[in-house]
Amino acid sequence: MTEWFEQWFGEEYLRLYPHRDERDAAEAVALITTATPLENRAVFDLACGPGRHAQVIRQTGAKVVGLDLSLPLLRRARAGIPPLAVIRGDMRILPFGNDTFDVVTNLFTSFGYFTTDEQHTAVLSEVARVLRTGGTFIIDFLNAEQVRAELVSKEERVVANQRVAIERHLSGDDRFVVKEMHLVDEGRSFLERVRLYTPAELEAMLDSAGLAVRERFGDYSGSPLTLQSPRAFLVAERR
Numbered sequence: 424m425t426e427w428f429e430q431w432f433g434e435e436y437l438r439l440y441p442h443r444d445e446r447d448a449a450e451a452v453a454l455i456t457t458a459t460p461l462e463n464r465a466v467f468d469l470a471c472g473p474g475r476h477a478q479v480i481r482q483t484g485a486k487v488v489g490l491d492l493s494l495p496l497l498r499r500a501r502a503g504i505p506p507l508a509v510i511r512g513d514m515r516i517l518p519f520g521n522d523t524f525d526v527v528t529n530l531f532t533s534f535g536y537f538t539t540d541e542q543h544t545a546v547l548s549e550v551a552r553v554l555r556t557g558g559t560f561i562i563d564f565l566n567a568e569q570v571r572a573e574l575v576s577k578e579e580r581v582v583a584n585q586r587v588a589i590e591r592h593l594s595g596d597d598r599f600v601v602k603e604m605h606l607v608d609e610g611r612s613f614l615e616r617v618r619l620y621t622p623a624e625l626e627a628m629l630d631s632a633g634l635a636v637r638e639r640f641g642d643y644s645g646s647p648l649t650l651q652s653p654r655a656f657l658v659a660e661r662r
Contacts (some may be wrong), residue, residue, distance in 0.1 A: 453643075470514060471490060473500050474496075474499065476530050489508070489510070517553055522555045526561070535564070536616070543618060544631070547632035548632050563656050566641070567620055568621055571600075574592075576590065577590055586606075587606060590605070602615040622655040
């Protein structure tokens with residue numbers, strides 16, 4: 424069976440998320456640089472998408488490699504000048520040797536896409552494997568507590584001259600947030616489903632994988648992580 428993320432991350436995704444731009448990426452990378460140096464370091468951008476974060480990371484003087492499953496997004500990443508070094512692959516089985524990278528980033532809620540916790544645990548184990556001892560892993564995830572408390576069930580927007588009806592709901596067990604995007608004028612729909620890990624749950628999973636969290640932020644400006652924070656931005660070190 425085809426997974427939702429195999430269908431969604433294409434040209435429609437790029438068209439419907441135009442507000443996720445270079446400025447947004449620059450803010451996230453600026454926060455990363457306060458947590459760990461990037462210049463001359465080997466950085467792996469896991470689930471790099473069209474490469475907007477990797478492009479900014481490269482500007483710091485880092486040596487960047489990106490990986491994503493989506494061919495349309497990778498084509499966009501390769502269209503940069505100069506093109507980014509990107510690979511198509513599955514984050515559960517990374518095509519790199521042990522101790523390859525100084526820094527691994529996983530940004531803009533590029534985690535929690537799978538059905539089982541075991542699959543997400545496998546991702547973190549792979550991250551720890553390809554990181555060098557003392558290396559840094561940065562995960563930028565949604566704040567599950569805030570999502571559950573402030574979920575907007577229905578709204579309609581106009582994006583790129585396209586009417587989009589959006590419906591959101593929690594799964595019956597409250598473990599997933601599901602978002603359906605209906606392209607009203609085209610009669611097409613897309614679905615997103617993300618596992619709602621709280622910051623505490625994420626920290627426990629990271630710790631089990633050998634990644635010790637040392638800093639926690641609630642947004643790209645570096646504010647403390649609270650129950651009301653929009654993001655859970657965690658900085659961990661491989662033991």
